[in-house]
Amino acid sequence: MGSSRAALGIGVVAGVGRPGPSRIAAPTPEGLLDVGALATTENTAFADLLTHPTLDALLAAGRGAWSDVLGWLRERLADPARIGPFLLPPHGVTPVLPFTVADYVDFYACEQHAMNGSEILRPGTARTAPNWRHLPVAYHGRAGTVVVSGTPVVRPRGQRAAGDWGPTRQLDVEAELGFVCGGPPRPAGEPVPIDEALDHVFGVVLLNDWSARDIQSFESRPLGPMLGKSFATAISAWVTPLDALAGAWVDPPPRDPEPLPYLRGKADRGLDVTMEVRVGGTLVSSPPAADLYWTPAQLVAHLTSNGASLRPGDLLGSGTVSGGRREQWGSFLELSWGGVDPVALDDGTTRTYLEDGDEVVITATFPGPDGARLALPEVRNRVLPAR
Known part of the structure; x- marks a missing residue:
C-alpha cells in the first residue's frame, strides 16, 4: 500500500494495568495510551466520558464533545514526552470490541x-x-x-x-x-x-x-x-x-x-x-x-x-x-x-x-x-x- 502513517484511532483494551475490566485507549508509535487516565489526571471537562469500559458514553455525547475530545487527543499525541507516563504495558493488553453494537x-x-x-x-x-x-x-x-x-x-x-x-x-x-x-x-x-x-x-x-x-x-x-x-x-x-x-x-x-x-x-x-x-x-x-x-x-x-x-x-x-x-x-x-x-x-x-x-x-x-x-x-x- 506504500508509505503511510496511522490515522488517529480510539478503542478499548482489556488486561493488566489499573483496576477495571477494560479501558479506553489510543494507539501511538510509542505504545497504547491510557486515554482515561490521562484525561483524569489533567482534570478535563470530558474525563468522565473517557473512563468508561467502552466508547458508549463518548458515542452518546454528540459531535460537540467528540470535537473537544479529539482536538485534545491530537494535541497530546503530538507530545510523546507528555503521554509517556500514561502508556500501557507493552504486553498483557488486548483490544476488545470498542462499543456496544446497538443495531x-x-x-x-x-x-x-x-x-x-x-x-x-x-x-x-x-x-x-x-x-x-x-x-x-x-x-x-x-x-x-x-x-x-x-x-x-x-x-x-x-x-x-x-x-x-x-x-x-x-x-x-x-x-x-x-x-x-x-x-x-x-x-x-x-x-x-x-x-x-x-x-x-x-x-x-x-x-x-x-x-x-x-x-x-x-x-x-x-x-x-x-x-x-x-x-x-x-x-x-x-x-x-x-x-x-x-x-x-x-x-x-x-x-x-x-x-x-x-x-x-x-x-x-x-x-x-x-x-x-x-x-x-x-x-x-x-x-x-x-x-x-x-x-x-x-x-x-x-x-x-x-x-x-x-x-x-x-x-x-x-x-x-x-x-x-x-x-x-x-x-x-x-x-x-x-x-x-x-x-x-x-x-x-x-x-x-x-x-x-x-x-x-x-x-x-x-x-x-x-x-x-x-x-x-x-x-x-x-x-x-x-x-
Missing part, C-alpha cells in the same frame, strides 16, 4: 458489486434490481455476532441445498467500510435529514461481512440473507473519527435517475479510501471505496426515512466495495467468478473460496494533509474448522 445494518451501496453479483448469480438478467438505483438497499444483520479484529471465525454450518446440511463450502470475505453512529438517540418517527446525517456518525472502521455463499444462496429465495451472514461480522479494533478523514471527501459518482429529495444535499459525498485484501499474505484485491454509488449521509438518511430510530452504537456497513477491474473486486464470489476462476496465492495454491486456516487481512489508506497517506486500522481474522 447492525449492512447496505449494498456499490454498483460494480451489485452488477457483478447479478451477472454471476443470474446470468443474462438485468445488471441491477429495478429498485437498486432508486434507494440504498440493505438488510438487517445480527448485532450480537459483530466481533473485533483478531477474533477467529469458525466455519459455519447450514443448509446448502434441499436436503444438504453441513459446513459451508463457500466461505467468503466482503471488504467494507463500517460507519459507527452516535449522538443523542433519534427517536422513532423523526427522520434524520441528509444534511444532518453526518452529525450522527462518530467514525469509521474497516469491516468484513463474512459470508457463507452456498447457505446464503439457498436461504435467500424469496427473502434476504440470514444464516449465511449472521455467524460473524468483523470490525477493526480502533475507530477512526470521521473528522480525521476530512481530506478524503470526494464527489459521488453520476447517478441515473436522480435520487429523491430526501437523498440529496450538501452532505452527499463519498470517501476516497483505498482498501487492500490479503489472504495468507497475498494481496488479492484493492477495492476503491470512492466508487460507492450511495454515500454515508445517504445511508443514514435512508435508514431513518420511514421514522426508524437511530441509537448510539448503530453500525452501518457499506456493503462489499468493488471497482471496475478484477483486481479491485472485494469478495471471492467476484474474484473467482462464482467459483469457476480460481485466485492464485503467492505460495502456489489457489482459492475459489476460503479454506480452514486462512488468515484474511483488510487494510486501507486515505489522503491526509499535505499529500500524506493515512492508514485505517486493519481487520484481521483467521478461519477455524467447523465444530
Whole structure:
C-alpha cells in the first residue's frame, strides 16, 4: 500500500494495568495510551466520558464533545514526552470490541458489486434490481455476532441445498467500510435529514461481512440473507473519527435517475479510501471505496426515512466495495467468478473460496494533509474448522 502513517484511532483494551475490566485507549508509535487516565489526571471537562469500559458514553455525547475530545487527543499525541507516563504495558493488553453494537445494518451501496453479483448469480438478467438505483438497499444483520479484529471465525454450518446440511463450502470475505453512529438517540418517527446525517456518525472502521455463499444462496429465495451472514461480522479494533478523514471527501459518482429529495444535499459525498485484501499474505484485491454509488449521509438518511430510530452504537456497513477491474473486486464470489476462476496465492495454491486456516487481512489508506497517506486500522481474522 506504500508509505503511510496511522490515522488517529480510539478503542478499548482489556488486561493488566489499573483496576477495571477494560479501558479506553489510543494507539501511538510509542505504545497504547491510557486515554482515561490521562484525561483524569489533567482534570478535563470530558474525563468522565473517557473512563468508561467502552466508547458508549463518548458515542452518546454528540459531535460537540467528540470535537473537544479529539482536538485534545491530537494535541497530546503530538507530545510523546507528555503521554509517556500514561502508556500501557507493552504486553498483557488486548483490544476488545470498542462499543456496544446497538443495531447492525449492512447496505449494498456499490454498483460494480451489485452488477457483478447479478451477472454471476443470474446470468443474462438485468445488471441491477429495478429498485437498486432508486434507494440504498440493505438488510438487517445480527448485532450480537459483530466481533473485533483478531477474533477467529469458525466455519459455519447450514443448509446448502434441499436436503444438504453441513459446513459451508463457500466461505467468503466482503471488504467494507463500517460507519459507527452516535449522538443523542433519534427517536422513532423523526427522520434524520441528509444534511444532518453526518452529525450522527462518530467514525469509521474497516469491516468484513463474512459470508457463507452456498447457505446464503439457498436461504435467500424469496427473502434476504440470514444464516449465511449472521455467524460473524468483523470490525477493526480502533475507530477512526470521521473528522480525521476530512481530506478524503470526494464527489459521488453520476447517478441515473436522480435520487429523491430526501437523498440529496450538501452532505452527499463519498470517501476516497483505498482498501487492500490479503489472504495468507497475498494481496488479492484493492477495492476503491470512492466508487460507492450511495454515500454515508445517504445511508443514514435512508435508514431513518420511514421514522426508524437511530441509537448510539448503530453500525452501518457499506456493503462489499468493488471497482471496475478484477483486481479491485472485494469478495471471492467476484474474484473467482462464482467459483469457476480460481485466485492464485503467492505460495502456489489457489482459492475459489476460503479454506480452514486462512488468515484474511483488510487494510486501507486515505489522503491526509499535505499529500500524506493515512492508514485505517486493519481487520484481521483467521478461519477455524467447523465444530
